Amino acid sequence: MLSMTGFGKGGAEGEHWKANVIIRSLNGKGLDISVRMPSFLLSVEPKIKEAVKSKLRRGTVNVMIDVESKTVLPPVDINKLTQNVELVRDISRKLELSVKDDTVFEYAWKYSEKAITEVDEELENTVLQGVENALRELIASRKREGEALKEDLSQRVDRIESLLNQIVEKKDQIMERVKEKILEKAKRLELPEEHPTVMNELLFLLEKMDIEEEITRLKTHIKVFRTLLDEGVEVGKKLEFLGQEMHREITTLGNKIPDLSEYVVEIKTEIDRIKQQAANVE
Known part of the structure; x- marks a missing residue:
């Protein structure tokens, strides 16, 4: 079982490039992937998302990538810098301006800075390897969290089953008290137990309070829940979905026999916690 919450960090190095990748994931109805990285890596984004999709099915996933050159790259295009120096000087002469060399150099440098615009094969492979390494750590993190969720969910469904067994024991006592009250009422009215009015009222109340169907369905849901775990x-x-179904059944059960409200409230509390925890499961 995997949790949707996790953290992974990975790095990779090539001959000329080094990549550092951090991946965080949170709850989500589907799989939502966002990538933050230098703009010149945009061409690699589709492959990054495919790598994530191949490993994860649900969650809000944030991928953060930073790359570093292992070789010294010229900060400017030298040819462009030379051209820009000549251009600034030419404009200064035409406008009859007195411009110092350091000012000319400053403006020429500003418009000659060299930006990385192409991603070579080595850089792409280095980034993707860093993503794979971070995903591996993320999945391990999600597995650890998933095992904790499984243990918690298992304990809660055990608690629900225990309370349901108590309901099964208690309901017979409640039904017997209802029967006794009807018969006492009939006795006060001097009606025999076999009188149609007495029998009809007794059957009506017992049918109205029949919770066998709800108990059977709850037990089935519990069995399926454990199988899924x-x-x-x-x-x-x-x-x-099973949490919602269990909540529906226990609500119906509680409406039929209000005297069981103590157990019903406890079961609903456990179901609410189950639904909250299940929302963290992939």
């Missing part, structure tokens, strides 16, 4: 692959949405 063991499978652990892309089960987040399924676990959330």
